[in-house]
Amino acid sequence: xxxxxxxxxxxxxxxxxxxxxxxxxxxxxxxxxxxxxxxxxxxxxxxxxxxxxxxxxxxxxxxxxxxxxxxxxxxxxxxxxxxxxxxxxxxxxxxxxxxxxxxxxxxxxxxxxxxxxxxxxxxxxxxxxxxxxxxxxxxxxxxxxxxxxxxxxxxxxxxxxxxxxxxxxxxxxxxxxxxxxxxxxxxxxxxxxxxxxxxxxxxxxxxxxxxxxxxxxxxxxxxxxxxxxxxxxxxxxxxxxxxxxxxxxxxxxxxxxxxxxxxxxxxxxxxxxxxxxxxxxxxxxxxxxxxxxxxxxxxxxxxxxxxxxxxxxxxxxxxxxxxxxxxxxxxxxxxxxxxxxxxxxxxxxxxxxxxxxxxxxxxxxxxxxxxxxxxxxxxxxxxxxxxxxxxxxxxxxxxxxxxxxxxxxxxxxxxxxxxxxxxx
Numbered sequence: 001x002x003x004x005x006x007x008x009x010x011x012x013x014x015x016x017x018x019x020x021x022x023x024x025x026x027x028x029x030x031x032x033x034x035x036x037x038x039x040x041x042x043x044x045x046x047x048x049x050x051x052x053x054x055x056x057x058x059x060x061x062x063x064x065x066x067x068x069x070x071x072x073x074x075x076x077x078x079x080x081x082x083x084x085x086x087x088x089x090x091x092x093x094x095x096x097x098x099x100x101x102x103x104x105x106x107x108x109x110x111x112x113x114x115x116x117x118x119x120x121x122x123x124x125x126x127x128x129x130x131x132x133x134x135x136x137x138x139x140x141x142x143x144x145x146x147x148x149x150x151x152x153x154x155x156x157x158x159x160x161x162x163x164x165x166x167x168x169x170x171x172x173x174x175x176x177x178x179x180x181x182x183x184x185x186x187x188x189x190x191x192x193x194x195x196x197x198x199x200x201x202x203x204x205x206x207x208x209x210x211x212x213x214x215x216x217x218x219x220x221x222x223x224x225x226x227x228x229x230x231x232x233x234x235x236x237x238x239x240x241x242x243x244x245x246x247x248x249x250x251x252x253x254x255x256x257x258x259x260x261x262x263x264x265x266x267x268x269x270x271x272x273x274x275x276x277x278x279x280x281x282x283x284x285x286x287x288x289x290x291x292x293x294x295x296x297x298x299x300x301x302x303x304x305x306x307x308x309x310x311x312x313x314x315x316x317x318x319x320x321x322x323x324x325x326x327x328x329x330x331x332x333x334x335x336x337x338x339x340x341x342x343x344x345x346x347x348x349x350x351x352x353x354x355x356x357x358x359x360x361x362x363x364x365x366x367x368x369x370x371x372x373x374x375x376x377x378x379x380x381x382x383x384x385x386x387x388x389x390x391x392x393x394x395x396x397x398x399x400x401x402x403x404x405x406x407x408x409x410x411x412x413x414x415x416x417x418x419x420x421x422x423x424x
Contacts, residue, residue, distance in 0.1 A: 005071050007078055008137070009099055009122040010146045012071065017055070017080035025082060026055035026062070030100040031124075032092070033133050047132035047171060050124070052088055054098065063088050071126045099133065102176065107208065108136065109175040111192050114200040116177075116207045120146055123168060136174055139167030177208065177216055194224060202231035214243045226255035229264075237264050241272065250279035257329075258284070259304045259412070262291035299383065300376035302413075303397045303406030306332050309339045310363060312346055317359035331409050334394040335371070338363050344402045347371060373398050376405045383413055 009031065016024050032052040053066045065086040072079055097103065099122050107116045120142030123135040137145075175192045193201060193216070205213050205228065217225060217240055229237060229252055241249055241264065253261040253276065265273040265288065277285050287305055294300035308328060310319050319336065336349040348371035349363060357366050372390060374383065376397050386395060387410055397406045 003128070005073060005078075005126045007071060007124055007126075008142075008145060009104065009124060009133075010142075011078055012080065012124075013100060015078065015080050017053075017069070017082050019085070020081070020083055025085065026057040028053060028080060029056050029061065030054040030098045031066070031131075031133075032063070032096050032098055034096055036095045047134055048097075050131040050133070051096065052092060063092075066131065069131075071131065097176065103136065107177055107212075108169075109177055109193065109196075109204055110138070110169050111173045111175060111195065112169075114196060114204070116204055117169070133171055135168040135170050137168055141167075177204075177212060194220070198224065198227035199231045202228050202233075202236075206233055206236045210239055210243070214240065218244070222251055222255060226252045230256050230260045234264075234267055238267060241268055241276075246272075246275045246279050249276050253288070254280055254284045257304050257306050258287040259291055259302060259406075262288045262301075266292060266296075294376065297380050298376065299374050299378045299380055299397055299408060300405065302380060303376065303408045304332065304412065305406045307337060307396075307404070307407045308333065309337045309343070309404060312338050312340070312362065312364035314363055315359065316354060316357045316361050316363070316366070319354060319363060320359075331411055332407070334409060335396075336363070337371075337396055337404060337407075339404055343404055345371065345373065345396055345398055345404050348396065371396055374408070375400065383408060387413055 012028055013030070015028050017026060017028060018024055030053070031050045032054070033048040034051050035048055050066050052063050053069060055062050055064060064082070065088050068082055068084040068086060070081045070083065072081070103119050103122060106119055108119055109115070110117050117138040119136045119138060120140075121137035122133055123137060125132055125134050177193075196204070201224075205216060208216065213236070217228070220228060229240065232240070244252075253264070256264075261284075265276060268276075277289060280288070291301065291303075291305070306329065308323065308326060310322070314322075323333065333351060335351065336354055338346045338349065340346055346364075347367060349366055353366060372386065372392070373396050374386070376399055383395070386392065392410070394407050394409045396404060397408060399405050
C-alpha cells in the first residue's frame with residue numbers, strides 16, 4: 001500500500017474496482033463511514049474511518065468490507081484494487097453514514113462559521129491505518145469538480161494567473177443535519193449542535209426546511225430547545241408549535257420567560273393556544289394568561305414577570321446569598337427591587353451599589369432613591385425615550401395600587417422595535 005493517497009469522493013464514485021487477477025468486480029457507488037470513532041489526543045482531529053463500500057455488481061448492489069481495498073494513483077489516475085473480497089451486511093450501518101447518500105449535496109452546519117452550507121464534495125485520505133474522510137468541500141471548485149469541468153476551467157484560467165476559489169471545512173468543524181430522508185440516525189453523543197449559542201442555532205434552524213427543522217429541534221433537550229425557541233423568528237416559532245405535540249410545547253413554554261411564552265401564544269390559533277395553556281403547570285399558565293390580557297401596545301404586554309424583590313430590612317449579605325441561590329438570568333438582575341410587606345415598591349438599588357456596600361448594612365441603609373417607574377397600562381411607545389434619557393437598563397412596572405407587576409429591561413425595548421420594523 002502507498003504511504004498516502006488523497007482524493008475526492010467525486011473522483012472515486014463510478015470507478016470500477018478490480019481484483020488482484022485484474023478482473024472487474026463492480027462499480028463503486030458509495031462509502032460507509034463510522035461516526036462513532038472518537039477523536040484522539042489533542043490536537044489530533046476526528047477522522048471518521050471508511051469501513052465499507054457499496055458496489056454495483058452485475059446482479060445487485062453489494063456491501064464489502066473496505067479493509068482489503070486500496071486506492072492509489074497510476075499514471076495520474078485513481079485506481080481501486082481489492083485484494084480480498086469480504087461481503088458484509090447492513091447490520092454494520094448503525095451509527096454510520098453513507099457519504100454520497102447522506103453528505104453530498106446535503107446541508108451541514110459549519111460549527112466555526114455557525115451557518116448552513118451545502119456539500120459539493122468530500123476530501124478523503126488513505127494511509128496505512130485506513131481510509132478517512134477529513135474535510136468537506138463547500139466551495140465553487142468542488143462544484144465544478146463534481147460536474148467534471150474543474151480541470152477544464154482551471155486550464156483556461158492558468159494563462160491569466162487566476163485560480164478557482166475553493167473552501168474546505170475540516171470534519172471536526174461540521175455537523176450533519178440534513179438526514180431526514182434516511183433511516184440512519186447519528187448518535188446523540190456525536191452531536192456538536194449543543195455547543196452552539198441558542199441564537200446561532202436558531203439562525204441555522206430557520207434556514208432549514210420544515211421537516212429537517214422539526215427533526216433537529218426535537219433532538220434538543222428541553223432546556224436548549226426552550227432557549228432556541230425563544231430566539232426564533234415568529235414564523236419559525238409558529239411552524240414548530242404547530243408540528244410539536246401540545247405536551248412538548250407546554251413543557252418548553254414553562255421553561256421560557258413568561259413574557260416570551262405569552263408573545264408566542266398570542267400569535268398561535270386560539271384553540272391551539274388554549275390547549276397549551278391548559279397543559280402547562282397552573283402557576284406558569286396563570287402568569288402567562290395575565291400577560292395575554294394586556295393590549296398589544298401596553299407596557300404590561302412586553303414586561304417580564306421574572307424578577308426578584310427583597311425586603312428593606314434584609315442585609316446586603318443576605319441579599320447576595322439569596323441571589324446566588326436563585327441564580328437569575330443576567331437580564332433579570334440589573335437592579336435590586338425593594339418592596340414592603342404589601343408588595344409595594346419602596347426603592348431600587350443597582351447591582352453595583354449592592355456589590356460594593358458593606359455586607360452588614362441593611363438595604364434601607366444603602367439608598368433612599370425613589371426609582372423611576374411606569375404603569376402596566378402605559379403605552380409602550382413612551383419607554384424608548386425613558387431608557388435613553390435616563391440611561392437605564394431596567395424599569396420597574398407597577399399597577400395603580402403601586403404594587404410591583406414586572407420589569408421592562410432594555411432588551412425588551414430593542415426586540416419590540418425590531419418586531420415593528422419587520423412588520424412594516
